[in-house]
Amino acid sequence: MQSDRARHFLRQGLFAILLGVVCAVPVMAAPIQLPPIVEPASQEHHVGKLIFVELVTPDLAAAKRFYAGLFGWTFRDIQAGGTEYAEAFLGGRPIAGLIHKNLPASERRQPAWLSFFAVGDVDAAKRVALQNGAKVLFEPHNIPDRGREAVFADPQGAVFAVLASSSGDPPDVLAAPGDWIWASLITSDPDTDAAFYQSLFGYEVFELPASEGAQHLLLASHDYARASINSLPANRPNAHPYWLNYVRVEDTVNMTAKVVALGGRVLVEPWTDRHGGKVAVVADPSGAAFGLLEWRDSEGKEVPK
């Protein structure tokens, strides 16, 4: 009698577990839906332009609080396959993605913003990147409604991504305050890296005045400046090369104070750059670095020295 009852409960329990698992399969296997980066979709394409950025962070809630407080970004939470993702919006436009991922202390790695540059064909970009000394860190893959993307490390080890957006690329307009306005590559070999990115994106490369022993290059496409390449600072010759993205601000000094008030850090104090505005490098509470670039609408043209 007791054995029958036990068998009955066992069968019921097993059935309940199976039911749960079967129901979980479609949810866990479902591809995540991310909004397109351009809405409504356009036919514009700007190869080599920084069109999106993603942050991987061990504390998604803290990151959202920080960027909402600093730039007024709003967020839409997306969850699928056990991944927590927050799409960041400014003025109703998606401008960044934030992904939660645990970061055990033993991993000796740190959060960072990943730069996505526009390409027309991710697989072709992969071939060119490999031919020119890059490594593939994340193979080309499709993101429904977003497009196709891949992540590479350039010949010096700086990490970046390419995205063939299925909704077109954002238009070439002046970034609003709080939006991404610029990107720079700080590297051990600007010359080789410039050749690499020129092969990949077809950039025009301009050499700009730089201090003794350093190199400063500007990358352009479609008659617009897209990014700069700088030598690693003379006192940091062995630092790891990296891409740094800049958010447009109207007052860099005030914004660095706000960064600190919100739990972030100032990595490089504000200084005046060649365009006449101030630039600073800061980090969010998890340590992910980004730049602040002061760019006012009302400023006149700078007279080159």
Place this chain on the structure above:
Amino acid sequence: MNIVLSRRFVLAFVVWTVMVLLSGCILPGGGYEYGGGDIGAAYYEPYGLDYGGWGPGYHVAPYRGGYHRPTSGGGHASARAYRPAPASHSVPSIPSQSRSGGSRSR
């Protein structure tokens, strides 16, 4: 007999379900520490990135309104790995039109 068959069926179903779940967790970028499943490209940079050492004279920003280079050139005159832009091309700036003003078609 029926119970034995039913148990085998259940066991087979459980194994199949586990296999399906596992296959959904395999990342296309296997072998690297990068990868966020279906989405994005979740990654962390090597620990200890050093952002210091910048300062006066270390320029990173674009020129405002572009820049007409001196014809004499300057800087590194040695052979370059990249193809430099023709000297007749002035250094462009970033877009200056606001979003409300529409974008230039190129």
